[in-house]
Amino acid sequence: MALELIDITKRSGADIHIHPTSLVLPEGSFNVLLGTTLSGKTTLMQIMAGIQQPTSGIIRFRGKDVTGVAVQQRNVSMVYQQFINYPNFSVYDNIASPLKVAGMSRAEIDRRVMAAADLLRLKPMLKRRPSELSGGQQQRTAIARAIVKDSDLILLDEPLANLDYKLREELRDELPKLFAGRNAIVVYATTEPSEALLFGGNTATLHEGRVTQFGPTASTYRTPKDLQTAQVFSDPPINTAPVEKRGDRLLLFGGKSWPAGAAASRLADGRYTLGLRPHHVSPLPVSGVSGEVEGRVLVTELSGSESVIHLDVAGSTWVSLSHGIHPLEVGAQARLHADVDRALFFAPSGERVS
């Protein structure tokens, strides 16, 4: 009982938008598509919805082949990044429109619209036009229209990206509650790793039209299959460096060497790519096995309780994210501590080996 994508591809002319992709989204699940702009999130969602047809492959819903079934015949709803509402309809008619098209009775429509409006706190605005609402209210209207008809599949394409900070947080807290207790498969596309972590559920990481990994969000984050997944699923970006493991040492940065630590001890001697998340590099000494990162400070971003330090280390940029305020001067030499035990190691092919 799920939505299954089997070897889906999408190309237009010579451009490949989606490489062969297979996904199984269980009923009632919350799934995050995580990837940068142009990584194929929207295309994949449009294929799931039936707005676009895949070049090859099969889509099955509840065991039935729905490839090529028009979007009107599928019970789906979609919310976009831009606030898409029918400008000539009132908020009430906007929310009611999928029900009206379905030919529902007037009393039933009214009951459902009121329930959805109540849930999204739109009741005082029902008579207004979308253009008379704030951005947050416009997006609430779009979300209300998406949940009002009990869709089998609800697609949310970066729905919070155009909202300002406060509204985004507010709506982000509400979203999971709206979908809880529904049988619908929810797919949520985002460019922000932190959103995926907040929502939990499952996460599929996308890179240039390829799903690099799909699984429970926490395990995708903690145990990425390959370097690309780790890169997509890290913000600020994950630090990488070529290393050579020799005995119990790691050679890197032209001459520097670190103790191998727990993660690398399992590896055979040879060349690897080391990946270290920014919060595992700190100006403060780390508790476990520690490696030195020395370089010139490029930028220091200080927020209320965190410091992000960008460092030029032997020609490549390293980023450190740490608690507390560490005001390092730009241009000065700094020495940071890497938590080598937490490092990820990737084979030259990109696959994670430890």
Place this chain on the structure above:
Amino acid sequence: MRKRYVVLTVYIVFLMLPIYWLLNMSFKTTNEILGGFSAFPRDFTLDSYRTIFTDPSWYNAYINSITYVVINTVISVTLALPAAYAFSRYRFLGDKHLFFWLLSNRMAPAAVFVLPFVNLYSAVGLFDTPWAVALAHTLFNIPLAVWILEGFMSGVPKELDETAYVDGYSFPSFFIRIFLPTISAGIGVAAFFCFMFSWVEMLLAKNLTSVAAKPIVAAMTKTASTSGYELGLLAAAGVLTLIPGAIVIYFVRNYIAKGFALGRV
């Protein structure tokens, strides 16, 4: 403060003077017009207007003109809507060239088409009917309407179309119930320009008609009659010719600015 308005005032006076003079002449007798200079009609008369509203050769000319202008506007906008939608929503082989070619139709002088049109319409029995003029005018009005409407349609995100399909709307029902109201401003602007161009166009209108479907622009060129020059009558006809444009522009005045902002007008 006052200085600021001087240039504007001069400019407006300059613009309004010919129109005032036309209005002035339309209330004078022909003798007074020819007799000398006068800023106000000395013998105020409505005779010229009375003639136009009672003489069938005059008021029929207005009816003919309005008939073909309305037919033309309806045809042009109706045909331009799907064409503009295709240009704004789909990528197809040569779409940009085709779009430009449409515009280039407006670059040819109407005189080029007079001979083939007269010959063609005579052959199929359309000569001297409002349909002949209405169809001839679509030559430059459809490209114009497509150009204007495409601008307005491209301003509507294609996600609106997709949302409607997701909600279950079929294409025709989406197009009529959601899309057309969304671009109503563009339809208004396109219709206005079709109306205006068709209303003022004279060469095709004059040559494709003779008696039965004679348009007002042709009727106005008969400066002389058996009773000599009838300048008052002509001025009154001119005033009445200005009125439909003024009415139409009143309704679309707010949308025209939007059209300019899109760079399509």
